[in-house]
Amino acid sequence: MNKPIGYWLKRLDAALETHLDRTLARVRLSRRQWQTLNTLAEGPIRPEDLDERLRPFWAGDSRLRESELAALIGHGYVGMLDGNIILSEDGHRKRLEALRLVEEARADLTAGIGHDEYAIALGVLERMCGNAERLVP
Numbered sequence: 001m002n003k004p005i006g007y008w009l010k011r012l013d014a015a016l017e018t019h020l021d022r023t024l025a026r027v028r029l030s031r032r033q034w035q036t037l038n039t040l041a042e043g044p045i046r047p048e049d050l051d052e053r054l055r056p057f058w059a060g061d062s063r064l065r066e067s068e069l070a071a072l073i074g075h076g077y078v079g080m081l082d083g084n085i086i087l088s089e090d091g092h093r094k095r096l097e098a099l100r101l102v103e104e105a106r107a108d109l110t111a112g113i114g115h116d117e118y119a120i121a122l123g124v125l126e127r128m129c130g131n132a133e134r135l136v137p
Contacts, residue, residue: 005128016109023105027098032057032068034102037077037087037095044084 017031024034035057039050051058051065058065069085072078077091087095110118 019105019109020102023101024098026101027094029094029098030068030071032065033072033077034095034098036068036072037091037098040078040085040087040091041095044081044086046084050085 020031020034024031029037032054035054036050039045039053045053054065069078072091075090075094076088077094079086079088113121
């Protein structure tokens with residue numbers, strides 16, 4: 001099939017989202033919660049910096065961000081310390097539990113694709129994104 005790149009990108013994105021959602025559901029996390037736990041695993045962060053880092057994933061929906069963060073707080077996975085949002089010990093454990101499943105899923109998704117091929121694909125997509133973003137006024 002000789003389809004344009006947009007076709008393959010949309011098809012891959014939909015498949016990745018579905019697979020990741022199913023994977024994370026096994027540990028009772030949403031994709032947004034997973035992204036938040038991963039960001040917080042890097043260390044304490046001010047709320048406004050967390051918002052900035054996760055902005056591409058929230059699609060401008062502040063209600064979703066607030067509800068997902070509230071759920072993480074409610075489960076005891078995140079908290080506040082000196083004005084920063086932090087990952088609790090339970091949050092670290094939950095993230096590691098999810099990470100194991102996500103790594104298995106990634107291995108399944110990249111079966112038959114060599115490391116060099118994967119790196120080339122990422123590089124091409126990154127450059128194409130940069131080109132496309134420069135073209136948007």
